[in-house]
Amino acid sequence: MTGKTAPPAKKPAAAKKKAVPAPKEETAPKEETALKEEAAPKEEAAPKEEAAPATEEPPAPEHPLEQPPAPREEPAPIPMEAGPEVTPVPAEGSPAPPAEPPAPAPEPKLEKPKEEPPSCPLSLAVEEVSENSVTLTWKAPEQTGRAGLDGYVVEICKDGSSDWKAVNQEPFHSTRYTIPNLSSGDKIHVRVRAVSASGSSVPATLEQPVLIREILQLPKIRMPRHLRETYIRRVGDAVNIMIPFQGKPQPEVSWTKGGQPLDTNRINIRTTARDTIFYIRQAQRGDSGKYELTVQINGAEDKATLDIQVVEPPGPPQNLKLVDVWGFNVALEWTPPADNGNSEIKGYRVQKSDKKSGKWFTVLERCTRTSCTISDLIIGNTYSFRVFSENICGLSDSAAVASGVAYIEKTKTTYQPEKIPQRDMMEPPKFTQPLTDRTTTRGYSTHLFCSVRGFPQPKIIWLKNQMEIREDPKYIAMIDQGVCSLEIRKPGPFDGGVYTCKAVNPLGEASVDCRLDVK
Numbered sequence: 001m002t003g004k005t006a007p008p009a010k011k012p013a014a015a016k017k018k019a020v021p022a023p024k025e026e027t028a029p030k031e032e033t034a035l036k037e038e039a040a041p042k043e044e045a046a047p048k049e050e051a052a053p054a055t056e057e058p059p060a061p062e063h064p065l066e067q068p069p070a071p072r073e074e075p076a077p078i079p080m081e082a083g084p085e086v087t088p089v090p091a092e093g094s095p096a097p098p099a100e101p102p103a104p105a106p107e108p109k110l111e112k113p114k115e116e117p118p119s120c121p122l123s124l125a126v127e128e129v130s131e132n133s134v135t136l137t138w139k140a141p142e143q144t145g146r147a148g149l150d151g152y153v154v155e156i157c158k159d160g161s162s163d164w165k166a167v168n169q170e171p172f173h174s175t176r177y178t179i180p181n182l183s184s185g186d187k188i189h190v191r192v193r194a195v196s197a198s199g200s201s202v203p204a205t206l207e208q209p210v211l212i213r214e215i216l217q218l219p220k221i222r223m224p225r226h227l228r229e230t231y232i233r234r235v236g237d238a239v240n241i242m243i244p245f246q247g248k249p250q251p252e253v254s255w256t257k258g259g260q261p262l263d264t265n266r267i268n269i270r271t272t273a274r275d276t277i278f279y280i281r282q283a284q285r286g287d288s289g290k291y292e293l294t295v296q297i298n299g300a301e302d303k304a305t306l307d308i309q310v311v312e313p314p315g316p317p318q319n320l321k322l323v324d325v326w327g328f329n330v331a332l333e334w335t336p337p338a339d340n341g342n343s344e345i346k347g348y349r350v351q352k353s354d355k356k357s358g359k360w361f362t363v364l365e366r367c368t369r370t371s372c373t374i375s376d377l378i379i380g381n382t383y384s385f386r387v388f389s390e391n392i393c394g395l396s397d398s399a400a401v402a403s404g405v406a407y408i409e410k411t412k413t414t415y416q417p418e419k420i421p422q423r424d425m426m427e428p429p430k431f432t433q434p435l436t437d438r439t440t441t442r443g444y445s446t447h448l449f450c451s452v453r454g455f456p457q458p459k460i461i462w463l464k465n466q467m468e469i470r471e472d473p474k475y476i477a478m479i480d481q482g483v484c485s486l487e488i489r490k491p492g493p494f495d496g497g498v499y500t501c502k503a504v505n506p507l508g509e510a511s512v513d514c515r516l517d518v519k
Contacts, residue, residue: 117199159187219247315339428508429454435514458503
């Protein structure tokens with residue numbers, strides 16, 4: 001049985017081996033035609049010789065057929081390796097199909113991670129609503145991605161509909177947007193998307209629809225605090241005042257002075273939707289006065305008054321006189337200036353000058369009266385006087401000078417000392433503050449204090465247990481301004497007892513005592 005089955009196994013093997021050189025025979029003529037076109041006619045034999053080995057290759061597969069061990073070794077691998085390939089084997093005598101090389105496996109491609117779109121815009125809110133527009137504000141999203149935001153897209157949808165329409169054609173970067181050309185009375189839903197290269201975010205949507213209508217607001221002037229009082233400027237200064245107001249619809253603004261329209265040649269008025277500006281390039285004193293601002297909407301109005309005062313330095317005082325000179329003193333009088341500079345006179349400055357030096361020295365500042373007395377003048381000197389007037393702008397440009405001079409004469413004076421009655425100051429010693437009992441700790445210094453008065457100054461004697469304390473380094477006695485003190489340095493138990501302070505002078509003596517305990 002084994003001998004009969006061997007020949008069929010050899011035939012497919014030989015068929016496979018003979019099929020290998022088949023494509024080579026077909027390539028030989030192609031090479032011959034190529035060589036014939038390129039090479040000379042003498043070299044025509046070369047391709048024939050090359051074709052000979054191509055034809056000689058078929059015996060190569062016949063050689064293994066003659067080997068006896070080959071069929072014995074082939075049956076074992078046939079069912080494992082060649083089994084799947086032999087299944088389409090054709091009948092004997094038919095040519096075997098050429099073997100196809102296995103296709104290479106495709107390499108896996110690494111996919112790039114997709115970038116996430118930006119997060120939702122934050123804090124979407126309505127800032128203002130008019131009869132044909134609505135203004136929105138929001139904040140940038142927390143996450144914008146690596147590429148950043150391309151902008152925002154605003155979409156609207158009428159209430160009751162689901163048809164959302166983009167308002168802006170191109171994305172924009174501002175976080176504030178006004179939707180124009182809306183119909184009054186409509187209710188619209190609004191949402192905002194953040195857009196980037198990776199896509200658009202989840203929209204931020206208003207919770208309630210917005211009603212497009214004009215919100216009526218009564219006119220109101222918001223006068224700044226510093227303009228509620230008199231506004232003071234100097235001559236030649238610019239006056240530039242901005243006063244805000246509110247009201248809807250747009251109010252009518254008008255300025256008057258004393259019930260008359262303003263002079264547009266000197267005063268410029270510029271009014272916007274929210275404020276009005278009052279401007280004078282170079283103020284003059286004639287610009288002073290009260291200006292009335294009126295803001296009106298359909299019969300409702302609000303008024304405010306602007307009080308402007310344009311000032312300049314005052315003129316000098318008038319009729320300065322040297323009224324009297326006596327001793328070291330001089331009396332002066334004058335009258336207020338004819339021109340106060342459109343401001344109240346705050347005071348006068350008085351100066352003097354002696355004939356020797358010729359320099360002016362200020363004697364009085366901000367003198368509120370129109371008269372004064374100057375004292376402490378030097379005997380033998382001759383003095384001149386002048387007076388400046390002063391207002392909110394400062395001193396007057398010139399001063400009023402007294403026509404006369406004051407000469408301080410030398411006068412003979414006799415000194416008469418005042419008679420003071422003699423007083424008897426003699427007094428015996430008297431203790432005003434007695435000694436007090438004390439308890440001290442062993443080894444810690446302590447002090448005893450008392451105070452005494454008397455004239456002549458009394459002599460102080462310290463005693464311990466009725467024994468006078470003399471020059472002992474353990475005790476230090478002092479008296480200063482009637483205060484007597486005794487220092488006991490590092491007392492021991494034997495230093496305890498009764499201490500007495502005795503004061504003696506020619507008029508008498510006094511004493512006080514105390515007890516000291518040492519623990």
